[in-house]
Amino acid sequence: MSVLTLNCPVPVAVRDQVMLGHGSGGKLSAEMMREIFLPAFSNETLARLDDQAVVNIGGSRIAFTTDSFVVKPLFFPGGDIGSLAVHGTVNDLAMGGAKPLFLSVAFIIEEGLSMEILRRVVASLGRAAEACGVQVVTGDTKVVDKGSGDGVFINTTGIGVVPDGLFLSASQARAGDAIILSGSIGDHGIAILAEREGIEFESPVVSDSAPLHELVADMLRSSNAIRCLRDPTRGGVSSALNEIATQAHVGMLLQEESIPVRDEVRGACEMLGLDPLYVANEGKLLAIVDPSDTDRLVAVMRANPLGRAARRIGTVTKSDPGWVTMRTVFGTTRIVDMLAGDQLPRIC
């Protein structure tokens, strides 16, 4: 199962073609960003490489973010491509501290898709948007011939407003900061994988897909000490933290025993040879915060149903800038590198 090759080295000669790993959110994605996209679109806002752009229009700070969703299968325990397309974009806005306001939705449908499936996806998307308090105000539909797509792909692009004076960005992280995680990791990726490969567990694994903007609002209301927020989606916790470490030129040291992983997820990962640190989440966030505010912030997060298992998982360090390391449960230290290959394609 090529799906499960973890950190496989990629022969350089193959890189004259796009590979699945280029969409993994790991090393190959970063390489493609650096070599193909950044040179063509160079500007300061894009170069910050946050999950959302923040632009100034008429005195308002507008957050703007886009995501395409190609998850397979379309329906999975805990959600579907429609609800995921809302949560993913709402969360990218929330990670910039923005209040999500409006969404555009664009469908690329493969000829022959059942109208009933489309109706279910669209209805789910509509319900998720309503639950998040965001309006779908514009859209587009394209149809491609059979065999040129795969059921339906959805792009959602969101705009929101960032409060005055708030500036969350990966570049803000500094040595001594605490790293807080909002809950258990790996649920989304394992739920998708199990559904796709027909793997059954004693207690089923359900995606954590959820909108985090209210959790973020609670956090921002109670603390001025948040430097940066990131939702560890594709590429998991490891890739999100590596991106921050690179952007801010800092190191990070994690404590393995403090990182919550559900028993079913841990079991599935062991069976399949996966590392939960690389598995996607769709309803979790990482916060980099001034250490003085850690306890208060963790308490605030735990009061929200989506942050019940929040805890500090590590520290930003001055040493090893650009690297994430982890003190394991065995007392050893290992490097937590960015995902190199394609662990789980089409996870979102």
Added chain:
Amino acid sequence: MSVLTLNCPVPVAVRDQVMLGHGSGGKLSAEMMREIFLPAFSNETLARLDDQAVVNIGGSRIAFTTDSFVVKPLFFPGGDIGSLAVHGTVNDLAMGGAKPLFLSVAFIIEEGLSMEILRRVVASLGRAAEACGVQVVTGDTKVVDKGSGDGVFINTTGIGVVPDGLFLSASQARAGDAIILSGSIGDHGIAILAEREGIEFESPVVSDSAPLHELVADMLRSSNAIRCLRDPTRGGVSSALNEIATQAHVGMLLQEESIPVRDEVRGACEMLGLDPLYVANEGKLLAIVDPSDTDRLVAVMRANPLGRAARRIGTVTKSDPGWVTMRTVFGTTRIVDMLAGDQLPRIC
């Protein structure tokens, strides 16, 4: 060649699946919008069904529009999917009178796409954005497995600012208004079709793909009498005018002899059994304007290279609300219905 079936009646039983015609911008697209999308996302802004939403943020009127591009082939005379993805979204913003400011760009790439082709597409997109004065500030890349996509699909979503006091909308059209067209029709659709099917002409047909925001700025600077602008892309002039007629509950009467069609395009259409009124354009606009300003506005448009062949092509009528009719060159009158089937799939 199913590609060329024009206005084919669609058996109702087939509509439990999505067909290529649902992406045509014609009757089936409108039906899908009405039956699947509008019920799920109901809100006032979306219900206006303009090419862009205009929302109010902090006192600014922000135009917001999304489009996915699935054109086949990726490169064609006069452009490529990269430049088209910029022009299409810039034009949707411009049709609302907005100054285009920022773009998001999201790629869905099929595994195995040549990195060199991707590089060319991305570079072209970057050049087009720069030429339009818009910044690509955020993006996303997904990779799907071979056979689940087709090279590359691109979503661009744009935001711009609408000047105070300006309200262009299809619903504004009223009886007596003049209908102005900025130039010859059918160039984009025929260029794509010729490239795709390997049809050669004595003088090659080149796509009209171009950004119209400066032409629109010229027009708005010189006239307060513009009710609505529309770029006749998928579904062509016929679908754009039918949409306005439906939204504004007005009729429209066109003069066939006043509608400019290049000789090569007319010849290709005759040979292939196509009606230029249904063929896509990517650098033309329709303006509905108070009749008193027609001559001045046409003169202003002709002074811009993208409006050199501008002329009045018809009149908005009180009679036949919801219908577009045309006085033919033979002196007869015919109904110009919305596109019913799929004339040219994957044209944009």
